[in-house]
Amino acid sequence: MNGFWGSDWVARFADEVIATADRRKPGATIVCASGLSPSGPIHLGNLREVMTPHLVADEIKRRGRECRHLLSWDDYDRFRRVPAAIDPSYAEHIGKPLTSVPAPPGSRHTNWAEHFKASMIGSLAALGIEVDPISQTAMYTSGAYTAPVLLAMRERKRIDEILGRYRTKESAPDGPSDGAGTAPAPSEYFPFKPYCLQCGKDLTTVVRYDDDTTEMTYACGCGHTETVLLREFTSGKLVWKVDWPMRWVYEGVDFEPSGVDHTSPGSSFQVGGLIVDGVFGGKPPIGPMYAFVGISGMAKMSSSRGAVPTPADALAIMEPAVLRWLYARRRPNQSFKIAFDQEIYRLYDEWDGLERRVAEDEASAEEQVAHARSTQTALGEMPLTPRPFPYRTLASIVDITTGAEEQTLRIVQGLDTENRVTDLHELRPRLDCAERWSVTYLPADQHTTVRAEPDRHLLASLDEGARESLWLLSERLTDDWCLGGLTSLVYGVPKLSAGLPPDAGPTQELKAAQREFFALLYRLLVGRDTGPRLPTLLLAVGPERVRALIDPAGIA
Incomplete structure (x- = not known):
């Protein structure tokens, strides 16, 4: 794979960073930086603040260059507001540093900042992101910044003049x-x-x-x-617009992206570029803007308001490599959404398609490099599921079985009869992700509950053609009891009922007959017109129970 590493946005930024760093400070360690404020849940939009420099730093390390990825925890920021889910009495702490605010009730951590750092630290490790953490509380209270603070105070008139260029009457x-x-x-x-x-x-x-x-x-x-x-x-x-450029010089930062709100005219990055040059005697880092990350069905995220999906939430329902891929395949200035709804099926279909194309050497260079950055880091390989069955199939199975492992194993063994799964560990972590998604995010009205008794009223109302279709299905149900065999069967029964050969091509009439047959099976099996894919549902229910629920003779 080494031949295509230079073909994406990550490599282009790495080229620019290396060239700029070599010009400004020859021979010095290259520094990429991120900054996070643990004021509340650190959400998936914040993850882009870390993932973007991680990918660039990782590429620089691949090239054999010394590179640090600093993660500056802005834990000395003030506590600004009480999130909706927290006791309103916490308002008494507004104005204190985040490290001086008690942790939320029930937390095992020493303060507010440490509580919200903890989840992100675990997620970064799971994602293969290596950082050098810096606590701004520790830096300020230790006196590390005393010299630049005194310099900023001496140069306050110059700073005020720079800031004044962008102040409005209201600000x-x-x-x-x-x-x-x-x-x-x-x-x-x-x-x-x-x-x-x-x-x-x-x-x-x-x-x-x-x-x-x-x-x-x-x-x-x-x-x-x-x-x-x-x-x-x-x-x-x-203050922030002075603090940020001070740190660029203090840490020798070469690359640090920032969000849209920090890169507009008169914003922190633009003003910081003037202050770092005019006051601290340095140069701003290469600082691309990154766009917002959304969630399917949700508005823009705000960590200070709480109730936002975090990287830990995403890692509960998707594999680390898949989450990395969402960030690696898009340029920083491209927005995208992360699926917590049923769009996750499509996401995993895309990922599995990419995996197949890479394995068969049919992926484009751009696809190959995005896949490689998702599955590998300079430190090693990311964990992948050994037997990656379709996510939607696994979600359907664990929904029907409510996670019962013995039943789940029985069903998945029918998915590939030539190379049977012998242990559910072959399906992990994807199986566990699908189960957590099904339990947590599948809408209540879409959970699958197989009928306990036949719908005798519906069976009694069927015409001769519908009964004939059910007899055909019942008779041939175990002829080829596997996912492929059942797929051919449920699509083939309407053809046979219409007097067509099994290999008959699709027509509008045939498609209508298949849809009508599928809806009938869903009503008989789960009591509604739709549900999991029928072959998967049949595998999950088992032949004896399927026959008991669809047998017109059972209406007596």
Whole structure:
């Protein structure tokens, strides 16, 4: 596969990053970066913030270059709002750093930030994403950023002038999003926001600052006023539009993508590019915009509001390689949706088709490289299901069997009689994914419940033609008891009933007769007009029970 690695968007970004890094800092380790705020559930849109630089960093590593992928946890950000599912009393913590807010009730983690980090850390490991994590709480409170903070305060007028180019009359300098309880507005702009040593919140205003001594006086909305030496003070942080470019220089970042909201005119990335050059003496990283990731049937995701699907939710219903593929096959500026509804059937059909084309060397170069980036990393291979039966088939089976393993094994053994499954482990993890999807996301009215007794009223109402079709099906049911044999049978019975040979070509009349026959079988077996694919349903129900439910002689 080595011959096609240079044919996709990942390789093109890697080319650009390597060339730029070699020009700016010859011989230094290349740095790709991501940033996540654990303010709430870290959703599948946030995953693009990590997956995009991961793929580029992974490609750089493949080429034998030293590359770090930094994941900056913005856990020193302020707690802005209480998600809908959390006790409203948590409003008392608004304005505190996320690491100073108690974890949600029942959590085993030490604070709010650690609680929401945990799920994402596990998901990144499952997806084969290797990162170097950095806690912004640790960086600020340890004094690591003291020098750039002092520099930003000395250059506050220049920063204010840059920010002022993009401010409107309605907008205000960076600060808390809720003005209630904040101290009065300062007479001049300061890019540093203290966390009050009395109440722990950032409802503060810097009142005065002396560049020579670094003496800073701040006032808080809680009533506390204090004078400190900023060169020793570690309770606070730079405002976001200054903090971000400061980190680019501090960490030597070469590549960091950002969302649409950070790349519009006057946004954080554009302003940061001016500040990093004019204040911190550096250059902005290569920073492509990435588009939103949606969910089938859901609006745009917002982690601060809660109730959004996370990578862990997606990994519960799809294999890691498939989830990687969704991000790898699309350029960052292309939006896409992740299926939690029955579109997941189509997704898996596409994936299985790709797997076949790759195995048979019929995939395009673009398809091959997207598949390779989904199934391999510089560290090794991603786990795949040994016997990848169709997802929709497995979902139907576990729905009908309610996960009973012995019955499930019996049914899947009929899917391939020439190479029978001997252990359900051959179907995992896909089988487990399909089962969790069926239990969690299949609409209640679409779950399959096989009738316990024949529908005698329906059987008694059938005309001679319908009865003849059911007799034909019953007589030939076990002639070829496997998925292929049953598929041929259910499509073939309407042909035989019409006096046509089994290999008769499709006509409008024949298609109508087949649809009518299928609907009758569904009503007799599950009490509605539709259901799982009939061959799979027949396999699941078993020949004896099928005959008992469709036998017109059973109406007595």
